[in-house]
Amino acid sequence: MKELQEQRRDILAIIKDPTLTHEQTMMALSSAGRDILELPGDATRRFYELKEKGWLCDLNEGRVTYVPRYILPDYRIYMEKGCAFLRLDPPTDLYEATMGLLAIYHHVPSVTHFPVYIGRLDQLLEPFVLKEIRENGEERAYTLIKGFLRHIDRTVTDSFCHANIGPEASLTADLILKAERELQDSTPNITLLYDPDRTDEAFAIRCVQAALDCAKPSFANHRMFLSELGEDYGIASCYNGLPVAGGAFTLSRIILARVAYDSTDKEEFMRKNLPAAIDAMLAFMDEKIRFLVEDTPFFSTSFLVKEGWIRPDRFNGLFGMVGLAEAVNDLLEKEGTQARFGSDDKADALGLEIMELIYNRVQAHENTYCPFYGNRFMLHAQVGIDSDTGISPGTRIPIGEEIPLYEHLRHSGRFHKYFPSGTGDIFPFDVTAEKNPRAVLDIFKGALDVGMRYISTYTSDSDVIRITGYLVKRSDIEALKKEQQVVNDTVVLGMRSVEKSRVEERKVRKL
Amino acid sequence: MLTAPVVKIIDSSAVDGPGNRSAVFLQGCNFNCEYCHNPETIDPEGRPESLRFLTVEQVVDRVGRSLPFIRGLTISGGECMLHEAFVYEVCLEAKRRYGQDFSCLLDSNGSIPYDRVLPVIDGVLLDVKAVDESAHRALTGASAAPVMAQAAALAKEGKLTEIRTVVLGNCDEAEKCILRVAERIVEAAGADALRNISYRLIKYRPKGVRKEYLKTLKVPGDKEMVRLERIASDCGFSPVVIV
Structure with a gap:
């Protein structure tokens, strides 16, 4: 724990930072306040010992979490029943539908306080788009869709916000693609749930054209996700596959590279250090989830729960990892081999061996707050954070x-199977x-x-580029470099x- | 055993027909185009350093290594039809192994009839370099008549995938190419046929071109390229691509 003087200094620095907008200052202050708390217990102590060593990381959630990290509301509820808490009736046209969704998004929290999932927009809006086109023409429908997307970009000022389209083609999806190509905004991120048997080829090609033009959508292997998570899943945040009407309680990560650097050889890494890191993280996640579910009011008071938008039994703990490549290369170097991850079979085999160890150990651990996934945590190939240096995302x-x-x-295909809750290249x-x-x-x-x-x-000349999983405008980065404020906190x-x-x-x- | 002089095989090409394809380049050409950007492949007896004599099996094996990322192969040159028997066997074997949907295209100059290979290929990317006999002879050293005849014959069979014209200088000849070849296709296969034939307008670039021709060959302007694109689109070709 930091000393009081140090905390005050940190808080003052936040308030005085000229590059932060008011909203960004508030968010930073809220994290600083939260981090004064400490969750008692051996699991937390042990986790933070290993965090100090650089092996583990709480991904800015702090010691306690008071809201699930990722929430994927079932927005169909709004279309069918409206929202009692927000006094919204079910929408009758495209204007009401988009306005209502914008109001709801404002009340969907996450680790960043912004919604990380805004729904399968094509399915949600298609009936209203068709009606709008019928009654007022396509231009009007397009204006509403474009305004809706622009509003999201300017108010959800964080790029970890994700919309889904597909697998089938739709007029709505085409309007979204057209608008995104014009807007060239970073938010929302978009994924096409792609199944070559269900996704019309001409539509898929239009998605590729949009991706080359504005870095979205990404393509998700719909059949693969379907087989693991069922029909009601969504892609949230960077590329995270999670159940709709659920989400993730928490995500922590192991920095495999650093565990390897602190190991004398492969033997010590595989037998001692990695298992110790895994166990410490599992115990910490157990404790964190227990606290969130039992000791915070979220799951008993949020309108999202009360009105059936989310159900606690559809949430999961995400067990993250980064830096497999660097871990493999380091361990082989200690054996006197120059084999590199990606280029040599020996290195790739070790990568798979490490993945098997992680997978099996995490699978052996039971957490009864996660019934959706058989009371098991899902593995997650974490994309890295801004402070990482020389550590590659996931695998x-x-x-x-x-x-x-x-x-x-x-x-990539050999490693992606381990991560139902997300990985990507x-x-x-x-x-x-x-x-x-x-x-x-x-x-x-x-x-x-x-x-x-x-x-x-994306293409070499796009303004919007994919950093690790999220999107940022190159022009925003340039503005921030000049110490100008930019609206999006992900820049x-x-x-x-x-x-x-x-x-x-x-x-x-x-x- | 049947072999052919293979200059190179590219595993991933987006410029040799629709979709992602493996492209096989064979040595030797019966044209001698002034703007040829790889003139080392013209001489049938030429032996560029990368050249290897490969069997049908070797070529089909190598191309297959790019599955499932490609939708087919394109055999190019030089002029691939100088190796007609080899081309036939490669396409036959590729389809036998990788399925009838595995598409086999030829990038070819139209000087040699395709009758024999037609059953095993899905289409031809046909170079139409000039339409006036004198202009064609001056540019390529060969007659234009067979090229137009092949365009018509392929269109009739539904196997004319793409027309490609290198655009030079003032673009007059390219414009004539577009109009004349469209006319021939419509005569042979009806106006609807154009909708399934793409037109690739290739802006002349001096890179790789032999020194003696550099002075006379001129690069066309971008505006002119766009004008030609419109002409090709108006004829009904789809899609029309400028490169």
Whole structure:
């Protein structure tokens, strides 16, 4: 725990930071206040001992969490019944539907206090869009959709906000794609739930064109998610697959690289340090979830629960990890091998061995607050945070060490299966891809065939770029560098990641 | 065993037909185009450093390694039809192994009839370089007549995938190409046929071109390219792509 003087200094620094908007100042102050608390108990103490060593990380949730990290409300409830708490009747037209959703989003919390999931917009809005087009023409429908999306970008000032479309084509989805290409905004992030058997090819190509133009949507392997999470799932935050009407209580992460650096050899890593880190994190997550469910009022008082938008039994604990590549490379180096993760079979085999260990140990752990997933935590390939230096997201091959495209996709496919709650890879393409988006779609289809769960792209000249999972405008980063305020609080994370994690050096693929 | 001189095989190409494809380049051409940007592949007896004589099996194996990321292969050159028997066997074998949906295209100059290979290919990316006999002869050293005949024959069979024209200088010849080839296709296969044929307008670039031609060949302006794009679209070609 920090001393009082130090805390005061930190708080004053927040208040005096010229780059923060008022909203950003409030958010930072709320975290500073929360972090004064300490959850008693051995599990927490043990976790923070290992956090001090750099092995574990609470991902800005602090010692206590008073709201689930990710919430995926079932927005169909609004369409069918309205919302009693917010005094909203079920909408009768597109204007009411979009206005009502905007009001509801304001009341959907998360770890960042902004909604991380805003629904399957095409399915929610399609009946209203069709009615609007019938009665007032397509231009009016488009104006409403574009205004709705612009409003989200300017008020949900954080890029961890995610909309879903697909798998089937719809007029609404096309209006969304058209608007996003015009707006060039970072929020909301969008994912196409893609199934080549259900997603019309021409629509999928339009999605690729939009992605090359404005970095969204990403493509999720719908069949894969369906088999694990059932029909009612959504993609939230960066790329997190979670049950709709549920979400995630919490997400902590192991920084595998740092556990490896502190291990004398593979033996000590596999037998002693990694299991110890896993166990400490499991115990901490248990305690945190127990506190959230039992000791905070959230699940007994929130209108989201009372009106059936979410159910506690559809929440899960997310067990995150980063830096597999660096851990593997370090352990092999200690064996005197120069094999690199991604480029050598030996390194990849060790990567899989580590994943199996994590998977099996986490699977062996029971948490009865997570019945949706068989009372087990889900693994999550965490994308990293702005303070990470030299640590690659999840199981990604480090930037700068990328391998030929097809090999890279196959490599990703071997690791994606472990992460039902999210993982993904990013492949920027040279601008020539815009001339043949079908070629990019062929590659995406192949990627799904080789086991990839989630794939994103953008082009070398996009203003909106994908940092690790979230999107940021290059022009915003430039403004922030000049110490100007920017409305979106994720820009600062993007700026630091660009500086520290070489995001702009990611290999651009030429076709 | 049947072999062919293979200059190179590309695992991923977005510029050799629809979608992502593997592209196989064979040595030797019966044209000698002034603007050829890889003139080392023209001489049938030429042996560029990367050249290997490969069997049908070797080519099909290599192309197959790019599955499931490609939708097919494109055989290019040089002029691939100089190796007609090899082309036939590669496409036949590729379809036998990877399924009838695995698409096999040729990037070809239209000088040699496609009758024999037609059953095993899905289409041709046909170069139409010039339409006036004298202009064609001056540019390529060969007659234009067979090219137009092939365009018509392929369109009739529904196997004309794309027309490609390298656009030079003032664009007059390119404009004539677009109009004349559209006319021939409509005569042979009806106006509807154009909707399924793409037109690729390739802006001439001096990169790789032999020194002796650099002075006379001119790069067209972007405005002109856009004008040609409109002409091709108005004819009914779809899609029309400028590169």
